[in-house]
Amino acid sequence: xxxxxxxxxxxxxxxxxxxxxxxxxxxxxxxxxxxxxxxxxxxxxxxxxxxxxxxxxxxxxxxxxxxxxxxxxxxxxxxxxxxxxxxxxxxxxxxxxxxxxxxxxxxxxxxxxxxxxxxxxxxxxxxxxxxxxxxxxxxxxxxxxxxxxxxxxxxxxxxxxxxxxxxxxxxxxxxxxxxxxxxxxxxxxxxxxxxxxxxxxxxxxxxxxxxxxxxxxxxxxxxxxxxxxxxxxxxxxxxxxxxxxxxxxxxxxxxxxxxxxxxxxxxxxxxxxxxxxxxxxxxxxxxx
Amino acid sequence: xxxxxxxxxxxxxxxxxxxxxxxxxxxxxxxxxxxxxxxxxxxxxxxxxxxxxxxxxxxxxxxxxxxxxxxxxxxxxxxxxxxxxxxxxxxxxxxxxxxxxxxxxxxxxxxxxxxxxxxxxxxxxxxxxxxxxxxxxxxxxxxxxxxxxxxxxxxxxxxxxxxxxxxxxxxxxxxxxxxxxxxxxxxxxxxxxxxxxxxxxxxxxxxxxxxxxxxxxxxxxxxxxxxxxxxxxxxxxxxxxxxxxxxxxxxxxxxxxxxxxxxxxxxxxxxxxxxxxxxxxxxxxxxx
Numbered sequence: 032x033x034x035x036x037x038x039x040x041x042x043x044x045x046x047x048x049x050x051x052x053x054x055x056x057x058x059x060x061x062x063x064x065x066x067x068x069x070x071x072x073x074x075x076x077x078x079x080x081x082x083x084x085x086x087x088x089x090x091x092x093x094x095x096x097x098x099x100x101x102x103x104x105x106x107x108x109x110x111x112x113x114x115x116x117x118x119x120x121x122x123x124x125x126x127x128x129x130x131x132x133x134x135x136x137x138x139x140x141x142x143x144x145x146x147x148x149x150x151x152x153x154x155x156x157x158x159x160x161x162x163x164x165x166x167x168x169x170x171x172x173x174x175x176x177x178x179x180x181x182x183x184x185x186x187x188x189x190x191x192x193x194x195x196x197x198x199x200x201x202x203x204x205x206x207x208x209x210x211x212x213x214x215x216x217x218x219x220x221x222x223x224x225x226x227x228x229x230x231x232x233x234x235x236x237x238x239x240x241x242x243x244x245x246x247x248x249x250x251x252x253x254x255x256x257x258x259x260x261x262x263x264x265x266x267x268x269x270x271x272x273x274x275x276x277x278x279x280x281x282x283x284x285x286x287x288x289x290x291x292x293x294x295x296x297x298x299x300x301x302x303x304x305x306x307x308x309x310x311x312x313x314x315x316x317x318x319x
Numbered sequence: 320x321x322x323x324x325x326x327x328x329x330x331x332x333x334x335x336x337x338x339x340x341x342x343x344x345x346x347x348x349x350x351x352x353x354x355x356x357x358x359x360x361x362x363x364x365x366x367x368x369x370x371x372x373x374x375x376x377x378x379x380x381x382x383x384x385x386x387x388x389x390x391x392x393x394x395x396x397x398x399x400x401x402x403x404x405x406x407x408x409x410x411x412x413x414x415x416x417x418x419x420x421x422x423x424x425x426x427x428x429x430x431x432x433x434x435x436x437x438x439x440x441x442x443x444x445x446x447x448x449x450x451x452x453x454x455x456x457x458x459x460x461x462x463x464x465x466x467x468x469x470x471x472x473x474x475x476x477x478x479x480x481x482x483x484x485x486x487x488x489x490x491x492x493x494x495x496x497x498x499x500x501x502x503x504x505x506x507x508x509x510x511x512x513x514x515x516x517x518x519x520x521x522x523x524x525x526x527x528x529x530x531x532x533x534x535x536x537x538x539x540x541x542x543x544x545x546x547x548x549x550x551x552x553x554x555x556x557x558x559x560x561x562x563x564x565x566x567x568x569x570x571x572x573x574x575x576x577x578x579x580x581x582x583x584x585x586x587x588x589x590x591x592x593x594x595x596x597x598x599x600x601x602x603x604x605x606x607x
Contacts, residue, residue: 230591231576258592300548303519
């Protein structure tokens with residue numbers, strides 16, 4: 032099965048910002064797109080804007096049975112509960128994928144729950160916006176972003192290839208592969224830890240008068256301090272061990288820098304600054 | 320003395336990025352601008368690009384004596400040493416100001432060193448770039464930025480007003496006033512602490528393979544991790560007490576968040592995220 036053949040029916044379960052943006056991109060590419068959302072208004076909105084061909088506000092058996100490919104854009108625990116209840120309805124040969132931001136806590140459970148002949152290949156589209164809902168659906172968020180396929184031993188080469196094709200069809204700049212544990216480690220450091228830092232920084236001071244002096248560096252650093260607490264607390268808990276390890280490393284590095292300031296150890300302070308400068312410079316190679 | 324009268328001679332001491340950008344802005348406004356820099360090539364470059372009218376690669380007596388206004392754009396300790404050696408050469412009635420990023424450790428010493436009739440009014444132009452040198456001089460960096468005048472009891476209303484005028488003439492968006500201790504506290508939190516966080520984050524992990532997965536949030540958060548270690552270590556040491564207080568507050572907030580993850584305290588974790596979101600939203604009012 033090659034995704035390039037546009038006769039495939041793609042079902043999207045969950046029409047938030049990401050689900051809606053998937054729908055938009057896939058419709059543009061000529062796929063038949065259906066969706067299952069929680070609220071009727073969401074489905075109506077998506078139909079009225081031409082984001083989907085068909086939709087239902089409940090787990091519609093027909094839509095599930097007809098799907099060649101299904102994309103789950105749900106909170107982790109909702110995703111697992113959904114597959115527990117309705118996973119058996121998928122036809123043999125269907126391919127399932129997702130957009131979940133953590134993998135270890137999700138992928139093995141889902142693969143365990145699905146019937147023989149229905150393959151789940153986890154993926155993480157590293158794209159987003161600080162707004163929510165299908166009304167903000169915007170497939171341009173994929174264009175500069177990374178799409179990571181996260182296979183397990185249960186996946187077939189065909190399934191993995193299909194999932195990678197999907198990333199390319201959606202318009203991601205980079206499509207790559209990671210194991211669930213490597214993925215979760217990377218996410219703990221690059222995404223979850225940075226959100227922890229931004230949240231802690233905002234909680235550290237409540238001085239409204241500071242706002243007028245805020246410069247770009249503070250704004251940049253705290254942009255991600257506006258956070259969906261329901262979703263992120265779940266992602267943190269689902270990746271707890273990896274996140275705690277990264278938080279520990281950061282705490283240690285910050286404490287070391289604190290100690291250099293406290294004891295006036297300028298040589299070591301400068302050395303840490305040089306390490307930082309040198310490492311950050313590597314990131315610029317990909318454009319800054 | 321009103322700065323608006325463009326017959327004033329302005330001397331800039333130190334022609335780096337900021338000194339050069341001051342020169343550029345002031346020349347555009349029709350002032351006579353001279354400069355003293357450490358290297359001959361710097362002076363020649365500034366002359367050839369029309370950034371200054373006159374310049375010297377040593378503390379030229381004539382330029383110092385003729386200056387109505389002098390702006391110091393030097394490292395803190397170099398600034399203090401310079402005024403110790405040559406401060407007596409300024410004429411009575413001259414006004415001095417600076418661009419130094421810390422105030423308590425500098426302003427009182429400078430005011431002590433200067434002869435009767437020469438007034439120093441400290442200022443902090445909160446503008447910059449991650450590049451250095453007169454070759455990168457760019458007065459547009461002032462346009463969206465804050466300019467803070469930091470007077471002490473020794474300053475005259477006339478001197479303070481002149482210094483504020485200078486901020487407006489340079490093109491800063493906001494001109495405001497803070498005491499040296501309030502300034503240093505604000506800088507410790509909004510600027511120095513954020514640089515500490517970025518440096519610690521880059522020092523916390525050396526995983527080159529992560530670079531390819533880096534998203535915008537990590538890039539934003541670590542942009543300031545490229546840091547001039549000589550300058551910043553000096554600024555940190557000159558503001559050590561205030562910086563340690565802010566680092567302590569952040570350490571405590573980060574540790575609290577760490578503990579919520581460790582013990583699975585989702586309600587408190589979500590509460591911290593909501594506080595963070597609410598506080599960060601205030602910043603957006605000034606445009607984001």
